[in-house]
Amino acid sequence: xxLTVTLNTALDVTYTVDALVPHGSHRVRGVAxxxxxxxxxxxxxxxxxxxxxxxxGFAGGPTGEALRRLLAPLPVRDALVPAxxxxxxxxxxxDSASGDTTQFNEPGPQVSAGEWAALLSAYExxxxxxxxxALCGSLPPGIHVxxxxxxxRRARAAGVPVLLDTSGEPLRRGLAARPDLxxxxxxxxxxxxxxxxxxxxxxxxxxxxxxxxxxSLGPDGLLALTPEGIWRATPPQAVRGNPTGAGxxxxxxxxxxxxxxxxxPDRLARAVALSAATxxxxxxGEFDRAAYGExxxxxxxxEDTAAA
Amino acid sequence: xxLTVTLNTALDVTYTVDALVPHGSHRVRGVAxxxxxxxxxxxxxxxxxxxxxxxxGFAGGPTGEALRRLLAPLPVRDALVPAxxxxxxxxxxxDSASGDTTQFNEPGPQVSAGEWAALLSAYExxxxxxxxxALCGSLPPGIHVxxxxxxxRRARAAGVPVLLDTSGEPLRRGLAARPDLxxxxxxxxxxxxxxxxxxxxxxxxxxxxxxxxxxSLGPDGLLALTPEGIWRATPPQAVRGNPTGAGxxxxxxxxxxxxxxxxxPDRLARAVALSAATxxxxxxGEFDRAAYGExxxxxxxxEDTAAA
Numbered sequence: 006x007x008l009t010v011t012l013n014t015a016l017d018v019t020y021t022v023d024a025l026v027p028h029g030s031h032r033v034r035g036v037a038x039x040x041x042x043x044x045x046x047x048x049x050x051x052x053x054x055x056x057x058x059x060x061x062g063f064a065g066g067p068t069g070e071a072l073r074r075l076l077a078p079l080p081v082r083d084a085l086v087p088a089x090x091x092x093x094x095x096x097x098x099x100d101s102a103s104g105d106t107t108q109f110n111e112p113g114p115q116v117s118a119g120e121w122a123a124l125l126s127a128y129e130x131x132x133x134x135x136x137x138x139a140l141c142g143s144l145p146p147g148i149h150v151x152x153x154x155x156x157x158r159r160a161r162a163a164g165v166p167v168l169l170d171t172s173g174e175p176l177r178r179g180l181a182a183r184p185d186l187x188x189x190x191x192x193x194x195x196x197x198x199x200x201x202x203x204x205x206x207x208x209x210x211x212x213x214x215x216x217x218x219x220x221s222l223g224p225d226g227l228l229a230l231t232p233e234g235i236w237r238a239t240p241p242q243a244v245r246g247n248p249t250g251a252g253x254x255x256x257x258x259x260x261x262x263x264x265x266x267x268x269x270p271d272r273l274a275r276a277v278a279l280s281a282a283t284x285x286x287x288x289x290g291e292f293d294r295a296a297y298g299e300x301x302x303x304x305x306x307x308e309d310t311a312a313a
Numbered sequence: 314x315x316l317t318v319t320l321n322t323a324l325d326v327t328y329t330v331d332a333l334v335p336h337g338s339h340r341v342r343g344v345a346x347x348x349x350x351x352x353x354x355x356x357x358x359x360x361x362x363x364x365x366x367x368x369x370g371f372a373g374g375p376t377g378e379a380l381r382r383l384l385a386p387l388p389v390r391d392a393l394v395p396a397x398x399x400x401x402x403x404x405x406x407x408d409s410a411s412g413d414t415t416q417f418n419e420p421g422p423q424v425s426a427g428e429w430a431a432l433l434s435a436y437e438x439x440x441x442x443x444x445x446x447a448l449c450g451s452l453p454p455g456i457h458v459x460x461x462x463x464x465x466r467r468a469r470a471a472g473v474p475v476l477l478d479t480s481g482e483p484l485r486r487g488l489a490a491r492p493d494l495x496x497x498x499x500x501x502x503x504x505x506x507x508x509x510x511x512x513x514x515x516x517x518x519x520x521x522x523x524x525x526x527x528x529s530l531g532p533d534g535l536l537a538l539t540p541e542g543i544w545r546a547t548p549p550q551a552v553r554g555n556p557t558g559a560g561x562x563x564x565x566x567x568x569x570x571x572x573x574x575x576x577x578p579d580r581l582a583r584a585v586a587l588s589a590a591t592x593x594x595x596x597x598g599e600f601d602r603a604a605y606g607e608x609x610x611x612x613x614x615x616e617d618t619a620a621a
Contacts, residue, residue, distance in 0.1 A: 020404075020417055027333050028408075030416040067375040096328075096404060098417065100336075108338040109328055109406065 007051050007260055008135040008165075009044035010128065010156060011062035013113040013145040014085065016072050017041030017290075019097045025107050034101065039290070040075040041095060043141035043170060046250050046290050050257035050279065052080040053292070056264070059084050059135075061127055063145065065114055066091025084131060086124045090114020093145070097249070104247070113145030121148060128156065132163040136264040139168045139256055140179070150174045157182035166263060169215075170256055172196065180213040186263075187215045188256055194220055203228050204235075204312055219259060219276070221252055226277050226304075231269055235312045238273035240281045241303035250290030254279040270306040277304045315359050315568055316443040316473075317352035318436065318464060319370035321421040321453040322393065324380050325349030325598075327405045333415050342409065347598070348383040349403060351478060352449035354558050354598050358565035358587065360388040361600070364572070367392050367443075369435055371453065373422055374399025392439060394432045398422025401453070405557070412555070421453030429456060436464060440471040444572040447476045447564055448487070458482045465490035474571060477523075478564050480504065488521040494571075495523045496564055502528055511536050512543075512620055527567060527584070529560055534585050534612075539577055543620050546581035548589045549611035558598035562587040578614040585612045 021035035048058035058081045064072055065088035072092055076083045093111035100106075132138065138160050140153050153175045160167035161183065169176065169184040172193040180187065180197075187210060195201050198209040207218045207230045217231040226239035258276030267275075282297035283290070329343035356366035366389045372380055373396035380400055384391045401419035408414075440446065446468050448461050461483045468475035469491065477484065477492040480501040488495065488505075495518060503509050506517040515526045515538045525539040534547035566584030575583075590605035591598070 020419075022417065025335050026415075027335055028413040028415050031418065033417050033419045036419050067379055071375055096417075105336040107334075107336050109330065109341050109404075110339065111328075111341045111344050 006057040006059055006134050006136060007048075007264060008059050008061065008131050008138040009048045009051075010138065010140045011042035011044030011060060011142055012116075012124075012148060012152065013093065013143045014040070014042035014045060014062045014064055014069075014072060015093050015095045015110075015113075016068040016075075017095050017097065019099060021099050021101050024100045024102055025098055025105070031098075038071065038075060040072045040079070041290075043253050043256075044139060045076070045081075046253035047139050047141060047257045047260070048081040049079060049290070050254050050283075050292065051261055053294075054257065054261045056261050058082070059131060061085060061124070061131060063088040063090075063114065063116060063120065063124065064092050065089055068092040068094055084127060086120065086127050088114055088116060088120050090116065090145075106247070106249070113143070115147040116145050117147065121152070125155075125159070129159060129163075132160060132165050135165050137166045137168070137260050139170065139260055140184075141170045141253070141256070143171065144175050151178045153179040154182040157184045160184075168256060168260055170252070177213070180210065180215055183214045183216065185215075186217045186219060186259065188219045188221060188252070188259065190221045190252060191223065219255075219273070221255055221280070223248075227255065227273050229269060229273055233269055235309040236269060236273055236306055237309055238270075238277045238304055238306045240277050240300060241305070244281045244284045246284040246286070248284050251280045251283045253290070254283040254292055270308075273306050274301060274304040314365040314367055314442050314444060315356075315572060316367050316369065316439050316446040317356045317359070318446065318448045319350035319352030319368060319450055320424075320432075320456060320460065321401065321451045322348075322350035322353060322370045322372055322377075322380060323401050323403045323418075323421075324376040324383075325403050325405065327407060329407050329409050332408045332410055333406055333413070339406075346379065346383060348380045348387070349598075350450055351561050351564075352447060353384070353389075354561035355447050355449060355565045355568070356389040357387060357598070358562050358591075358600065359569055361602075362565065362569045364569050366390070367439060369393060369432070369439060371396040371398075371422065371424060371428065371432065372400050373397055376400040376402055392435060394428065394435050396422055396424055396428050398424065398453070414555070414557070421451070423455040424453050425455065429460070433463075433467070437467060437471075440468060440473050443473050445474045445476070445568050447478065447568055448492075449478045449561070449564070451479065452483050459486045461487040462490040465492045476564060476568055478560070485521070488518065488523055491522045491524065493523075494525045494527060494567065496527045496529060496560065496567065498529045498560060499531065512538075527563075527581070529563055529588070531556075535563065535581050537577060537581055541577055543617040544577055544581055544614055545617055546578075546585045546612055546614045548585050548608060549613070552589045552592045554592040554594070556592050559588040559591045561598070562591040562600055578616075581614050582609060582612040
């Protein structure tokens, strides 16, 4: 079983409008809701790859109930912890003509000390049966900034490989707890290290405590700095579409290949192919299975022996 | 008791963001929810003016529950009819620097024939105890376009004065059922009559069946064509602020003054003062009580004997 932790789960709402007009009034043509938060997306892709996936984090209020109702029919196990506060919504407004998206993210609920203690206890129990764990996304208000560092330490103590995918101060603190893997994008790396040069920034991130760093460079694929070597994995061509969830699919690719015992180049190829197949899928956060199969054969993974 | 009917009630959500950037991603700084739909707003203002107010219409799904929870502590009576479908949300995104608002309105639930029959039966019962009724806002999907015309006829048959505040085809059909009063704004009048000249357009609207037409002309106040004469009511000065709910406050002013037996000039002065005091209030849909008192003394109401 692979465990994903999403402390700030979300009810993802998508509005389709004719075209966004700032300060105008819009008739929403279509409303779609799906269970959201990065770890929830990761779990769905893991399940689609044939892995048993369990999601934990917090769910509360009417949106928390709606989230759980939408999770119920999916092939992932709901181990969310109840909270008093209301789970946040995210609203994506899609222009139907251009496909351009304008995103609004609510901050999320206040989480109490008692609720955090309940989450830690559920987490420890779940870790006992986990082959790997992914810690994903932003922190809701009221949770201390070192929360992910705490979860990283507990995973390491339990001997479970741990991937951290967050940003800002929670990432900085989490790195110091020595996770097995972090997967920052270029902006997150730059915010962490002050450098926009991926190799330099990823080296800096590794020095801060990560055993391996896989930097996602958008259409340029992935750059991996690991104890076994440095690799660059690139998709066969630039893909156009909706990048929502592409990073989460990369996380699912890396984690699933890790628990299957595959070497780094295979892990990276899978992550790049899944990521590109997610951009190609019409619905945000889904991946195109046929495209995934084709892309997987054609991803280039090159070891960078000069840089190592 | 004054009854307000809102067939397409709403949970009004307000997001505060730093500034709207089309196709960007926004962190929502503040989330506020209030019970919404035009008739709900009218009822709140009626209650604030000391009238007993009852709201009916449909409520369903998690947003319908949230709406009813938010209504419960307010001094209006909830006589909403349960529906299977989910009550719509409206999302207003406010730029915190400029105060400019970008509005997204969901379409609303599918309403079944059985639910419409349940509403009619509740409506007939409520009419028996009503001094006046306001029919407000858009129609949810699945309700026939002549729904308001039907409600107008039933109010007339019950001898209850009826005000209709809607737009488009539901307004056109509703007019033919001869409501006592309609309150279109300039855009709604133009869409109905093809004329942007308020006097000409309001005359046309009266010919289509309304006993009286009160056209709201934004900062220029109100133009009233009634069997007793033609009046123009204007605020003492242009007011700046959030116009959301100003039309609903005008409806509450007209109806409350009607049931109090006040003559037209007093009804119009109240409607204009309430409307301006609503624009001045910081929260959408509230009115500034002190400003209302001051404005009421200074509204100009002039009879237009030449036009009559």
